[in-house]
Structure formats: C-alpha cells, structure tokens
Amino acid sequence: MEYNPKEIESKWQKKWDELKCFQAKDNLSLPKYYALVEFPYPSGEGLHVGHPRPYTALDIVSRKRRLQGYNVLFPMGWDAFGLPTENYAMKNKMHPAEVTKRNIARFKSQLKSIGYSFDWDREVNTTDPKYYRWTQWIFLQLFKHGLAYKKNMSINYCTSCKVGLANEEVVDGRCERCGAEVVKKMKNQWMLKITEYADKLIDGLSDVDYLESIKAQQINWIGKSTGAEVDFSLTGTDEPLTVYTTRPDTLYGVTYMVISPEHPYIDKYKSLIMNLEQIREYQLESSKKSDFERAEIAKEKTGVEIKGIKAINPVNDKQIPIWVSDYVLMSYGTGAIMAVPGHDQRDYEFAKKFNLPIVEVVAGGDLSKEAFTDIETGIMVNSGIIDGMEVKDAKIKITEYIESKKIGKAKDNYKLRDWVFSRQRYWGEPIPLIYCETCGWVPLNESELPLLLPDLKTYEPAEDGESPLSKMTDWVNTTCPKCHKPAKRETDTMPNWAGSSWYFLRYIDPNNDEAFASKDKIAYWMPVDWYNGGMEHVTLHLLYSRFWHKFLYDIGYVNTPEPYSKRTAHGMILGENNEKMSKSRGNVVNPDKVIDNYGADTLRMYEMFIGDFEKSAPWSESGVKGCRRFLDRAFKMMDFMTEEDYYSKDMETLMHRTIKKVTNDFETLKFNTAIAQLMAFTNAVYQKGSITRKEMRDFLILLNPVSPHVTEEMWTLCGFDGYLHSYKWPEYDETKTIEDEVEIVIQVNGKIKTKIMISSDMSKEDMEALVYKDEAILKAIEGKQPKKVIAVPKRLINIVI
RNA sequence: GCGGAUGUGGCGAAAUUGGCAGACGCGUUGGUCUUAGGAGCCAAUACGCAAGUGUGCAGGUUCAAGUCCUGUCAUCCGCACCA
CATH class of the missing domain: 3.40.50.620 (HUPs)
Incomplete structure (x- = not known):
C-alpha cells in the first residue's frame, strides 16, 4: 500500500x-x-x-x-x-x-x-x-477609572498613511508599516495611562514563567530609573525650574541648566528673555527635525543660552546659566535637566562645545579627557555636606536634605510613555465617547454598545489628518447622554492593539x-x-x-x-537564501504548495524538525523531502508488523527511551530532537526487519501530535481500538530505559585508548579493579603503574600514569 | 553606548550533573535492484596518507572542558541624547 x-x-x-x-x-x-x-x-x-x-x-x-x-x-x-x-x-x-x-x-x-x-x-x-462591543466596554471602564484621557501633544505622524503613530510604531524615524518619513504634529489624542501600571508590570514578571530575554526586554522597555526631582529657583520669577536627576549626589557639580526647546517656560517667561528671537529660531530648527534626526544625526550638540534668566543652585546659591538644547527631551522627566558636565557624558560634550565650566564632585576620573560616570568607586569632593562620602550614601543623604528643605523629593521615572490610543482611521473600533459643550467627554451608555462603525462611501482620511468618520455628520451629531443637548461623537478609532489586548x-x-x-x-x-x-x-x-x-x-x-x-x-x-522571507526578495514559500507536493503531515514535521525552535532557520526544500521520506518509511513499517502485543526483548529499552525522550522534549520546545528520536527508532525497526503491534501502537501515538493524519490512518489500518485521538499517551518505566550492558571508554591521561563492554550496574570499585585484569586495559597502560584511577559508572575509566 | 542572544562538519543541527564531540536529517560517494532512476534498500561520510588534530580566538581550573572561570573577536536582535 x-x-x-x-x-x-x-x-x-x-x-x-x-x-x-x-x-x-x-x-x-x-x-x-x-x-x-x-x-x-x-x-x-x-x-x-x-x-x-x-x-x-x-x-x-x-x-x-x-x-x-x-x-x-x-x-x-x-x-x-x-x-x-x-x-x-x-x-x-x-x-x-x-x-x-x-x-x-x-x-x-x-x-x-x-x-x-x-x-x-x-x-x-x-x-x-x-x-x-466588549473592546469598547473595556475602554469605557478605563475611561471611568481615569485611565483614559485626551491630551494635545506632539505626536509622530506618518506623511503617507496620514495617521498618528505610537512611538513604538516608528522604526528608525520611519513608519513601521509603510516606511515613509515620520514628522511631528500636534494632535489632540486619546491616551491610556499605562505608566500608572509601570511598577505592577515590572513586579508581575517575578511570578510568571517567561523566557528570560522576554522579561529583560519588558523591563528594559519600561525603563525604570530612581532619582529625585529638584527645584532650582529662577531670577525674576517666583516659580522654580524643576529638573529630574538620577544623580542628586552631583548637585554641587551643576554648572548650568538645560531645558528642552518645547519647554513651556520659554513662552511663559518670554518677557524676561532678552534673546527671544534667537531662541525662537532654535525652536523652529529643532521642530523640523524628526526624532530620528535629533538622536542619530545630531551627534554634535547644539543649543542657545537664554539671556535674562539665571537659575540658582539650591545647595550653594550660585547663579548659573540656562540653555535651550534639543538633547533634552520634553517627553522624559520634566523636560529640563541640571547639567553636571564632570559626571555626565552628554553634559560634558555640551560644556566642551560651549566652553562651560566643568567641576569635579566625584573623585576618581580624569576630567580633562571625559566625564567620570562611575558610581561604584567614586568619593564625593567639593560637595559641602556630602564631602568624602561614597556615591550611594551621598545620594541618600542629599535626597534627605533636599526633602527636608522642601526643594525637591525622591522620584522614580520611566521610559515607558502613555499609550497613544487614537487613530484617525476608519477600520478600527469607534471610541464610544461623546463630547458635550456642557458636560465635556461623556461615555456612551453601556447598553448602547456596540457603537457600530457607520458605512462610508470612501475611507480616505480627511486632508487635515482627521478621521474619515469626521465627514459623517449624521453619525457625528448626536445628543449628550447626560444632559440631552446636541453633542458630537468622537471620530477617532482605536489602534489595532486594542482588540488583541x-x-x-x-x-x-x-x-x-x-x-x-x-x-x-x-x-x-x-x-x-x-x-x-x-x-x-x-x-x-x-x-x-x-x-x-x-x-x-x-x-x-x-x-x-x-x-x-x-x-x-x-x-x-x-528563505532558502538565508534572508528574511518577503515578497520583494522573491523567496516566499507558500505552505499550500508544500502541502500539495508533500502533504500537511510533512509540512508540520519539517516546521518542527528544521532546527532549534527558538532560533531562526532557513527553509530547505531537500529538508522537507527528508521528512516526507521518513513518513514513507514509517508507513511501510506496516508491511512487517507482527502479531505480538508486547515489546520485543531487543526493542524494549529503545521503546522506553523513545517514550521518555518524546514525552519530555515536547514539553521543552525540543521538537527537533523528539522527531530525531522517532527517526532513530524507525531506523532500528528497519535494521531488525520487524515491529510488534504494541511497538507500532505506541510509536503512532508518539508521532501523532506532529503528523496527526497519517498516524490516525495507520491506526485504523492496523486495526487498533477506536480512534488514535481518543486513546491515551504511553508511559515509560525509568528502570527500563537503561541497557543491561554498556560500552565504556578507557582513557589514559584523558585520551581514549580503548572501549569495552561492561554490565551497566557494575560498581565504581569493580570497574577500578578491571584496570589490573582486563587485557585491553593492560595493553593500553603498557605495564606502567597507575597513579590514580577514576571510574565513572556507565561512562568511563580514566587512568592517570 | 545599554540590554539580550549566538559562534560546533559541505549544510540544518545534537550533546543530563564537566565524562566517547558531531545523534537525527540534508548533501555527497559507493553498492544493490532496474529497460531506466532525480524511486527504494544497504554502506561510508569532521579534518588528516599517517602519527595526530579538531566546538570563533587566547589563557586558566580539572584526572577529564563544547560545557566552568578570565580576557578577547565576530555576528544577530531589541533599545538608544531617557538626565
């Protein structure tokens, strides 16, 4: 057959x-x-x-x-x-x-x-x-619990898709989907406060069994840092400039401040700024840069000093200048930093370029060459109340000090940003909120969910980048669920991460x-x-x-x-050429073709046999053939199946071993070695030329999860009970996975000299005794006196001479 | 720069606690069957004529290292002026 x-x-x-x-x-x-x-x-x-x-x-x-x-x-x-x-x-x-x-x-x-x-x-x-309906319902719960809010913020905007993108969807300054350039655009967006869960998301990882690299990436992405917020008072105003720092210990080394070009103080205190023109020009310049350019291309620091306002270092009352530079990001911390050029590489570069003073407050480095950023070995100097302390102690002491003086507080920060939840697109879940002039944002009554996507003639986003839904005035105009006055629906839709959450x-x-x-x-x-x-x-x-x-x-x-x-x-x-499979590279393999040529069972097996499951692997047509060949061989085993309903003596150990290996390997993602074991078993059956009914039955069960169709068919052809899929997984007996006789290696000074067969339960002592009796061993040591004999049961004897 | 991972035959890859490196498959070679073989079956296949040498490279620990330690190089992935 x-x-x-x-x-x-x-x-x-x-x-x-x-x-x-x-x-x-x-x-x-x-x-x-x-x-x-x-x-x-x-x-x-x-x-x-x-x-x-x-x-x-x-x-x-x-x-x-x-x-x-x-x-x-x-x-x-x-x-x-x-x-x-x-x-x-x-x-x-x-x-x-x-x-x-x-x-x-x-x-x-x-x-x-x-x-x-x-x-x-x-x-x-x-x-x-x-x-x-339920995606919308969950969103409403988030809204009702204050975790959804609307914010006018600078967002990434894809010029081609005409859609706002989350930070995560921007790859190397380009749109993740279409590859077009991403620019900055101000947009009123729905946001989800994922940052409120940052600590829970980190802590929860200790209770789950995730791959270490996955945990590491999540922790990295959340990017928690521990530090302090410190207030610096400003000349000419009562309001302080608050900065975030992870190095409060270097407070005495602050020689200037830097604020982001987007910092609100520039507008707020423009009347105090003497060189406003120059600042405006710099703001415009950096707004034209994409995030990518700011980070990748602008390695060389740029910036403008704000003339007319000075900051005062709260620990030593020194007046220091304030600069505007785009190496400070509005989106992290407070959008302003205290610059410590002696102990931060970026501040160091900036200070060098603009000839700003560099003060050493942690001894141990060479500030003529580079900033000294080591926190393990340094000792505080020129630092008033924390002089002579180690960095980690200084951090604690100075934080207590600024808290007691009410000029700052300990603070954690995260790289993780809130989740931009709005898309100005049609094909997404409508956000079930209504804007009322009197009541503000009002949730739709839950009984009215789902809020259906209305039918549209065209799906083009509006020219201004608004959602296509905004053109549907019939749909947009509604009444407020609270006060029943005329109101408008939200026209943004949810991102496609919503449904999958x-x-x-x-x-x-x-x-x-x-x-x-x-x-x-x-x-x-x-x-x-x-x-x-x-x-x-x-x-x-x-x-x-x-x-x-x-x-x-x-x-x-x-x-x-x-x-x-x-x-x-x-x-x-x-692809076969070792490159990522893609249409443009012309190396895409279609599973339909593989099934047509070799069958689904072969496809499934090759997908698992191709290599280490966790690593990438190139497709190989001849590898597919090899798997088909194995299934052919397995199928033919029916031709020499015997009637015995037990394991034959010479196959018993292999049978138990195979059950053990396959059982365990399927649990640990080692499908390739489980299949290899089944192949080895088949090879042994071919060597022997026969297989018993019981051996066949258990073999079919073990192979079934990988290649379910052919095994069900063979099960039926062999006349086994009922259906394979409703049978039970075989058990193995640990004691029967061990051969009675094993081949061990005889080493002399760690080099293999000969091999002998011994009983597998031979003790260490008996094995050592062999050294003086076994002819092959005697020959290997050439009559010399062993200094030491190491015997490892079931493995080897190593003789040191 | 930070974080994670990976380096083993011609190729995809295996290798409990340190204990025979290369299981299994592909490819290659030879044999067999055949009108035929790009089908099947059988055999060989790390390198080297050999002694011997071999797990990216250099050291170290050990009776014994792919596995442990120190240093180093290369590749891949993620993040990246995050204060």
Whole structure:
C-alpha cells in the first residue's frame, strides 16, 4: 500500500470536524489546559511558511495534553482591524469588511488544510461588532477609572498613511508599516495611562514563567530609573525650574541648566528673555527635525543660552546659566535637566562645545579627557555636606536634605510613555465617547454598545489628518447622554492593539452577550497555561495585554493578576537564501504548495524538525523531502508488523527511551530532537526487519501530535481500538530505559585508548579493579603503574600514569 | 553606548550533573535492484596518507572542558541624547 497524504488528510480533517473531537468542554470539573498562539492579522497575502511554526508547536502540546486526559482549550481567531486592509479596500473600492471577510476565509481554509486541532467553535474576530462591543466596554471602564484621557501633544505622524503613530510604531524615524518619513504634529489624542501600571508590570514578571530575554526586554522597555526631582529657583520669577536627576549626589557639580526647546517656560517667561528671537529660531530648527534626526544625526550638540534668566543652585546659591538644547527631551522627566558636565557624558560634550565650566564632585576620573560616570568607586569632593562620602550614601543623604528643605523629593521615572490610543482611521473600533459643550467627554451608555462603525462611501482620511468618520455628520451629531443637548461623537478609532489586548479572554466564552466572558468560566480557564508568540510582540502587545488584564483584575473582572503563566517565543523562518522571507526578495514559500507536493503531515514535521525552535532557520526544500521520506518509511513499517502485543526483548529499552525522550522534549520546545528520536527508532525497526503491534501502537501515538493524519490512518489500518485521538499517551518505566550492558571508554591521561563492554550496574570499585585484569586495559597502560584511577559508572575509566 | 542572544562538519543541527564531540536529517560517494532512476534498500561520510588534530580566538581550573572561570573577536536582535 502506498502512502497517499492527499486522500488521508482530507479524510481525517472531515472526520475530526464531524466528531468535534477537539472541542474544549465547559465541564469545569476536568483538569484544564489553555494553550494559546498569537492570532494572525489576515492579510491579503495568505499564510506563509512562518505562520505554521508556532501553531504546529502548540498544536503538538495540545494534542499531547488531550491524550494525557486534559480538557484542552486551543483556540484561533482574527486580529482583523488595521491599516493594510483599509488601504487595500480604498485602492480597490471595496468595503474593508468585505476584504476582511475574504482574507479570513482564505486564512481559515489554509489553516484547516494543515490539520490543526483548533476549537473552531470559539473562533473570534476583532472586527465583529459582537466582539468589539466588549473592546469598547473595556475602554469605557478605563475611561471611568481615569485611565483614559485626551491630551494635545506632539505626536509622530506618518506623511503617507496620514495617521498618528505610537512611538513604538516608528522604526528608525520611519513608519513601521509603510516606511515613509515620520514628522511631528500636534494632535489632540486619546491616551491610556499605562505608566500608572509601570511598577505592577515590572513586579508581575517575578511570578510568571517567561523566557528570560522576554522579561529583560519588558523591563528594559519600561525603563525604570530612581532619582529625585529638584527645584532650582529662577531670577525674576517666583516659580522654580524643576529638573529630574538620577544623580542628586552631583548637585554641587551643576554648572548650568538645560531645558528642552518645547519647554513651556520659554513662552511663559518670554518677557524676561532678552534673546527671544534667537531662541525662537532654535525652536523652529529643532521642530523640523524628526526624532530620528535629533538622536542619530545630531551627534554634535547644539543649543542657545537664554539671556535674562539665571537659575540658582539650591545647595550653594550660585547663579548659573540656562540653555535651550534639543538633547533634552520634553517627553522624559520634566523636560529640563541640571547639567553636571564632570559626571555626565552628554553634559560634558555640551560644556566642551560651549566652553562651560566643568567641576569635579566625584573623585576618581580624569576630567580633562571625559566625564567620570562611575558610581561604584567614586568619593564625593567639593560637595559641602556630602564631602568624602561614597556615591550611594551621598545620594541618600542629599535626597534627605533636599526633602527636608522642601526643594525637591525622591522620584522614580520611566521610559515607558502613555499609550497613544487614537487613530484617525476608519477600520478600527469607534471610541464610544461623546463630547458635550456642557458636560465635556461623556461615555456612551453601556447598553448602547456596540457603537457600530457607520458605512462610508470612501475611507480616505480627511486632508487635515482627521478621521474619515469626521465627514459623517449624521453619525457625528448626536445628543449628550447626560444632559440631552446636541453633542458630537468622537471620530477617532482605536489602534489595532486594542482588540488583541484581551482576545484570550473572549475565547473562554465567545458567545456571551451579558459579559465579555462569564466569571465561572474565567475562573476555570485562566490563566493561559502556555502562550507562544513572536519576539517582535514582547514589548508592545505583551505589555498592553498585561496592562489591560491587570486593570480588569483590579476592578474585579478577572481572577488572576497575570494573564499568561508561561510565554515562549519562536524563531523566524528565513528563505532558502538565508534572508528574511518577503515578497520583494522573491523567496516566499507558500505552505499550500508544500502541502500539495508533500502533504500537511510533512509540512508540520519539517516546521518542527528544521532546527532549534527558538532560533531562526532557513527553509530547505531537500529538508522537507527528508521528512516526507521518513513518513514513507514509517508507513511501510506496516508491511512487517507482527502479531505480538508486547515489546520485543531487543526493542524494549529503545521503546522506553523513545517514550521518555518524546514525552519530555515536547514539553521543552525540543521538537527537533523528539522527531530525531522517532527517526532513530524507525531506523532500528528497519535494521531488525520487524515491529510488534504494541511497538507500532505506541510509536503512532508518539508521532501523532506532529503528523496527526497519517498516524490516525495507520491506526485504523492496523486495526487498533477506536480512534488514535481518543486513546491515551504511553508511559515509560525509568528502570527500563537503561541497557543491561554498556560500552565504556578507557582513557589514559584523558585520551581514549580503548572501549569495552561492561554490565551497566557494575560498581565504581569493580570497574577500578578491571584496570589490573582486563587485557585491553593492560595493553593500553603498557605495564606502567597507575597513579590514580577514576571510574565513572556507565561512562568511563580514566587512568592517570 | 545599554540590554539580550549566538559562534560546533559541505549544510540544518545534537550533546543530563564537566565524562566517547558531531545523534537525527540534508548533501555527497559507493553498492544493490532496474529497460531506466532525480524511486527504494544497504554502506561510508569532521579534518588528516599517517602519527595526530579538531566546538570563533587566547589563557586558566580539572584526572577529564563544547560545557566552568578570565580576557578577547565576530555576528544577530531589541533599545538608544531617557538626565
């Protein structure tokens, strides 16, 4: 009989659908397992060969868990709002909903053809009003708890997409999606106060099992720093200039101040500024620069001194100049710094360029060459009350001092910024708020959710960069829910990070109309036991979804402070030429083709066999062939299966070892070595020329999570009980994984001289005794007297002479 | 600059607690079957004719190092004037 994947695969996919065997049961008494993969953005391109890698990995885990008796939730859905769909719809004069529907249908049929054990009855779609009703609902809770606010701020604006971008969407000064230049634009934007959760987001990481590199990236992104805010009084005004510093200990070394070009004091105190013209010119210059230019190109410091106002150093009452420079960012700290050129490299460069004084307050460096920034070894000098102290003690003392004098306070700061939540686009969730002249921003009544996206003729953003919805006056004009006077709807929509911030909760109870999910079911299914996704999502999506979940926890809607107990990441699949797969490079491999030529079981196996799961790996057509060859060989083993329903004596150890290795490797993302073990087993069967029924049965179960169709088929052909998918995972006996006889190595001075067979339970002492008896060993030491003999049971004897 | 990771055959890669480096697969070579073989099966395959040498490089610890320690180089990813 020939192995014919086409026939087998469609047959079993149909069968599984009919039997609904992968349906997660809402039987809350069974042991549960929630496996989650990132739901895809259904692009017009369809799947490429990178998508199935994480899906197959957790499909393997899910299938194995079911065989081990768990009630498994392994769902799939669509993160379908977003720009590419909208852009495509505009270009082709289609409705984005139509485009989305078509793309989803394509993705779904592709995923189905790979034979995943998703529970398709729980499919979610972020663009479905029944879904985004709850995205809007969560937003309203954030609003009601003061975590959403509108702010007129300088934002990143993509000149091509005509849309505001979050900092995170700007890569190297360019739009993450289209690559066009990003400029600054003032815009009134909805913001989410993720910064209020910064500490919780850091602290929560100690309770979860995430890859170390993921934790590190999150901590890095949040960027917590500890320091102090200090007030410097200004000449000619009663209001102080507040700065943030992580080095309050260097307060005596401050020789000038710098404020950001966007600092409000420039306008506020313009009457005091004698060279306002010059300052205005500098402001204009830096406003033209993108963030990228400010950071990357302008290595050379620039700036202008403010004439007419001086600052006073609160610890020594010295008058010092104030400069404006764009190396100080308005978006971090207070937008103003105290400059300590002796102990900060940037201040040092600036001081050198503009001939400002440099004072040493921490001894240990050479200030004629560079700033001395070491905080471990330095001793304070020229520093009044903290003279002679070590840096870390000086920090504490001076902070206490400024707090007691009421000129400052200890303060933590974060690199993490609040989340810009507005998009001036059509294809997103409408923000369910209404602006009333009398009442201000008023939330829509929750009973009126979902606030549907109205139909539009065109989706072009307005020329001023406003949302296309702003042109829909019928929709925009409404009445205030509070005072019933005429009012206007918010026309911005949500970013596509919104729907993905809570989708794992909707899978739990996807059809619930009373709540985003019932409390009972949440209590049963949460947290997600294992979440696998890309490394590219660990700062944005992962942080955003943890933030929303922590908020829902704080207001009592979910039962766990963290959504995911374990998070792993997969490596990318590269093209055959070792480059990132992309249309423009022409190296994209389409999974449909692979399935057509070799079958889904081969595709799945190769995706897992390709290499270390966490690393990127280049695609190889001949590697695919190798996996198909293995399945052919496995299929043919049926030709020499015998009737014995037990492990044959000579295969027993290998059988137990194989069960052990596959069982463990599937848990630790080492799918490649698990498959290698199954290949080695098959090679042994071919060597022997026969396989017993029991050996075959357990082999099929072990291979089933990787290649489910062919194993189900063989199961049936062999006449085993029922269906493979409802059977149980085999157990191994540790004592039977050890051979009776092992080959050990004889080393002389660490060099291998010979090998002998010994009984595997031989003691260290007996092995040492062998040195004087075994002929091969005697020959190896050539009659010399051993100085020392090291025997390691089951491994080696090393003789030192 | 900061943070994280990775360097092993021609290629993708394996290697409990330090204990036979290169499992498994690809590729290559040879054999076999065949009208044929880009199918199957069998065998060989780190390098070197050999003694021997080999896990980016240089040291160190150890009876023994891919694995531990010190230094160094290279590549990749993330962040980056964050005070």
